[in-house]
Amino acid sequence: MAEIKFEITEKLGVLSESSKGWKKELNKVSWNEYPAKYDIREWDPDHQKMGKGITLSKEEMRLLKEIINSLELD
Template sequence: MAEIKFDIVENLGVLGISAKNWSKEVNVVSWNSRKAKVDIREWDEEHEKMGKGITLNKEELIKLKEILNSIDIEDLDI
């Protein structure tokens, strides 16, 4: 399996810390020297290991923001 190269261009925020002390973060990440995308996933403390995550391009991020702005979080059964 080929090695995945990544560069965390900017940290936008930490959503939480797991029991294993990994942080769920929102970052701008360039994967394999490609154009950076917004990325949400868990990282170990040294940012050497990562969990599964999701990457969003600009259009997807705009749509996600619209969706989140349109919902009433208090009405969600979560």
């Protein structure tokens, strides 16, 4: 299996933290040297291991922002 290369190019925010120190974060990440995209996933404290997540293009992030802004949160 090929090694996955990644670089966190911009840290945008922490959404939550587990009791084991892993943090769910929103970052911009370059995967395999491609242009960075928005990325939401859990990371270990050293940012060497990661959980499953979702990667969004700029347009997908723009649409997600519109959807979130339209929600009525109780």
